[in-house]
Amino acid sequence: MLKGIKYIILRSREILVPTTDNLGIRRGARTFELAPEQLEVEETELSYSERNDLRRDPQTRALAPALPLKLIAPVESKDVATPTTGSTWGIEAVGANSSPFDGSNITVAVLDTGIDPSHPAFTGVDLVQKNFTTDSDNDLNGHGTHCAGTIFGQDVEGTRIGVARNIKRALIGKVLGSGGGSSPTIAKAIQWAVNEGAHVISMSLGIDFPGYVRNLIDRGLQIEAATSIALEGYRANINLFTQLSGFVQANGLFAQGTIIVAASGNESNRPSYEVSVAPPAAGTGVIAVGALQESASGFSVARFSNDQVDICAPGVDVISAKVGGGFSSLSGTSMATPHVAGVAALWAQRQLALTGRVNDQVLMSRLISSGTLKSLASGQEINNIGTGIVQAPQS
Structure with a gap:
């Protein structure tokens, strides 16, 4: 053994x-x-x-x-000068620019690489930071800052980057450091976010299955045995995240509800092959997000986006906050996920205003059913897009 x-x-x-x-x-x-x-x-x-x-x-x-977790790293990135005044294409594609809701009174959690709290996009936001790594508290990578900017970043130099730009309290769990992370870390961070009152939890990370196989081989196992053990661990971790999601939903029966939104992964290479969604997004009760790109005939699935998703959102050439100030453009299902998390915050605000509380089952249903195929190019497969591109509430 x-x-x-x-x-x-x-x-x-x-x-x-x-x-x-x-x-x-x-x-x-x-x-x-x-x-x-x-x-x-x-x-x-x-x-x-x-x-x-x-x-x-x-x-x-x-x-x-305990399996290793890794950042769902962007497939491409570039620094950008100050964008043209107005909203980014993702804000417009999900209808956030025309929604009467702005995320007021909603708390979101971003479990990622941390945040740059000094960025102008987060001025006035109560950032509750908790470091689950051995690195320094703030974002050294830039991924978490970019994702947070898409969810709740305020306008910067006349450019709107945030879907729910009036969120005033955000939980920032730094779960990925220079050495990656682990599934126990995410389990603890999810529990922390729920206990801190998060209505929406956003995660752009995934299990490093190949890395775990390599680790087992390095311990002296033959590749067949290593793969078999890793597959059993993979299955057990899907159950782990399913159970965690069940805990989150059970908690919502007694208090404010919470939903979990996660990136499906960037391992596909269309049209050559497609890869199914990986944990934690593969867990039952976790909303798995795919990525879309702009095309001449409408939005289409990004070449890297994994399938078996619940819903999709803009994930290519997404402009958001950059560590140290300014903007960067990133592509990946990591960039699509915060669009869905931000729209979830808008639906949560609507529900809170109507009923006085957020019910996670109702919120999840509203969010997923908001997906539309109207703006998508023809020929998109359901496995790749789920219900379609997520849409913000308009009334």
Whole structure:
């Protein structure tokens, strides 16, 4: 058996809290009721017998090896001068420029490489930063800053880059450092974001399956055994993120709801081949996002975008905030995901105004059903676009 492999354990905890009525569980002279389920995340090395014991434990929601996570890196990038005054093409394509909603009173979480808090696009925003890496707190890569700018960046020098540009509170979880990240880190960060009141969680990262296979081979395994073990770990991690999503949804029954939006990945190379969505976006209950590009006949699927997505958004030549100030143009499903997260914030604001709370199931349904095929070029396959290009609420 391989030594030194760490496992993630998700455990559920039911907690009794005092209630003032008689509809709960009576304990002596007092009555109690079940509080929202609590989820504990633990990372540790386990023996074969310990793993078997945990699998039989009814409180174990998921058990999976800790797999490496990597940035869904842009397929191309370039610095740009100050764009023409107005909105970026992505803002217009999703209808954010004509929506009466702006993200007011909504909290979003961006789990990425951090943020440049000094960028003018984030002036006036309460940035709650938590560093899950061993690197410095702020963004050293630029990816997280770019994604955050698309979600909630304010206008800079007359250019609109943010879909939900009046968000005033954002949770910035730095989960990817110079050495990448891991699935336990994301599990802990999701739990943190939910507990901090996020209505929308945006993630542009994915499991590094080839990297895990290489790691196992380096430990002395033959390629056949390494691939088999890695596939089992991959499957277990899909279940992990499915269980995490279930926890998020269960929490929404008792408090403000939360939805998770994730990038599908950039491993496809159309028309030669297409690759299916990878975890965490592959988890049930996580909204998987594909990328679109502009073309003469309408929007079409980007050559790199993975399939089996739920919805799609602009992901090619997306202009947003750059570390150190100014703008950069990036392409990838990482750039499409914050467009969907920003539109989700607009739908959440609408729901909050109408009902006084955000229900995650209603929000997810509204968001996915907003997709439209009207602006897409003909011949697009459903697996590649889901319900179509996401659209902001117009009333």
